[in-house]
Amino acid sequence: MSEAKGANQTADLEIDAPTPKGILERLARGEILLAEGAMGTEQQERGLEQGDCGEEWNISIPDRVREIHRSYVQVGAEIIYTNTFGATELRLAEHRAKGRLEDLREHGIDPDDLREVTRLVNLHGARLAREASEGGVHFVAGDMGPAVGDKLINGFFTEEEVSATYRDQALFLKEGGVDLLAIETVFDPQESTLAYRAVKDLGLPVLVSLAITRRSHLGRPATDFGILVEKIPELYPDADIVGINCGQDIDLTLEAVGALRGLTDKPILAKPNAGIPEYVKGKIFYSLTPDDLASYAKRFAEAGANIIGGCCGTTPEHIGAMRVVVSTINESAGLN
Numbered sequence: 519m520s521e522a523k524g525a526n527q528t529a530d531l532e533i534d535a536p537t538p539k540g541i542l543e544r545l546a547r548g549e550i551l552l553a554e555g556a557m558g559t560e561q562q563e564r565g566l567e568q569g570d571c572g573e574e575w576n577i578s579i580p581d582r583v584r585e586i587h588r589s590y591v592q593v594g595a596e597i598i599y600t601n602t603f604g605a606t607e608l609r610l611a612e613h614r615a616k617g618r619l620e621d622l623r624e625h626g627i628d629p630d631d632l633r634e635v636t637r638l639v640n641l642h643g644a645r646l647a648r649e650a651s652e653g654g655v656h657f658v659a660g661d662m663g664p665a666v667g668d669k670l671i672n673g674f675f676t677e678e679e680v681s682a683t684y685r686d687q688a689l690f691l692k693e694g695g696v697d698l699l700a701i702e703t704v705f706d707p708q709e710s711t712l713a714y715r716a717v718k719d720l721g722l723p724v725l726v727s728l729a730i731t732r733r734s735h736l737g738r739p740a741t742d743f744g745i746l747v748e749k750i751p752e753l754y755p756d757a758d759i760v761g762i763n764c765g766q767d768i769d770l771t772l773e774a775v776g777a778l779r780g781l782t783d784k785p786i787l788a789k790p791n792a793g794i795p796e797y798v799k800g801k802i803f804y805s806l807t808p809d810d811l812a813s814y815a816k817r818f819a820e821a822g823a824n825i826i827g828g829c830c831g832t833t834p835e836h837i838g839a840m841r842v843v844v845s846t847i848n849e850s851a852g853l854n
């Protein structure tokens with residue numbers, strides 16, 4: 519594995535990818551797979567300011583993104599999420615409006631050409647994740663987060679605009695060579711349903727993972743966690759993997775995974791935060807330790823999760839601690 523390749527070399531990379539079916543086959547044999555941990559909070563540790571466009575790093579400082587991916591691969595993560603959580607054109611347009619894409623000029627990219635910016639951010643994101651997984655069987659999940667959040671409910675965007683922005687992002691991620699598409703951390707079921715419908719026929723496995731909170735979110739009773747979890751099977755009937763990630767309270771995530779297991783035979787993902795975020799001296803702090811997450815990994819497996827990873831506040835140390843638990847469970851089931 520060569521170190522520190524430049525962005526141009528990244529674009530030329532050709533690495534054998536596992537087949538798109540590979541991940542589903544491994545899940546079908548009963549194996550539990552380990553997903554990576556947080557990207558956003560790891561970027562903040564490396565200088566990203568709250569509100570800045572972390573996805574732009576795929577072009578402007580790819581070495582730091584590569585380093586984060588590799589830190590997760592090194593501790594045994596098998597599913598690597600691309601650094602494209604907010605890389606829909608609609609989200610990037612917000613950053614553009616706030617002048618946060620100016621660094622791209624130094625790389626010969628016009629920030630006003632948002633379609634090209636979107637394409638390159640996703641393409642480079644996919645290739646950086648693929649490159650980090652070089653030398654092992656890892657799966658690259660094309661990460662797709664909320665595009666507009668409550669601006670859909672409030673009428674600032676139409677359903678057609680939201681669908682189109684997700685479809686474009688998914689096509690660019692596919693072009694970059696991802697193994698599956700991962701819609702995650704979407705609170706609004708209307709938005710996640712549009713995303714799912716826009717990408718489900720692109721020939722890649724689709725994972726839909728919702729963020730939930732104890733109380734209804736965005737003022738919608740439909741986001742009450744009990745109601746929402748019950749609706750997952752009917753909202754995403756052909757999704758290959760469903761799941762719960764982010765949110766706040768890890769016990770709620772655990773409860774939701776258990777409830778979901780009773781409703782579907784599909785593989786389930788659990789990717790909790792490292793506890794409830796707290797503000798300490800102006801910084802966000804997550805209280806759960808790697809050992810805490812390791813004991814939760816066991817409980818998530820018992821509740822029926824097939825993929826276990828971490829969301830906000832989780833680090834390579836957390837994922838490494840979870841690796842030990844997941845490997846033990848797989849080995850005791852005769853799956854190595």
Ligand SMILES: [Zn+2]
Nearest residue numbers: 764791829830
């Ligand atoms: Zn999160």
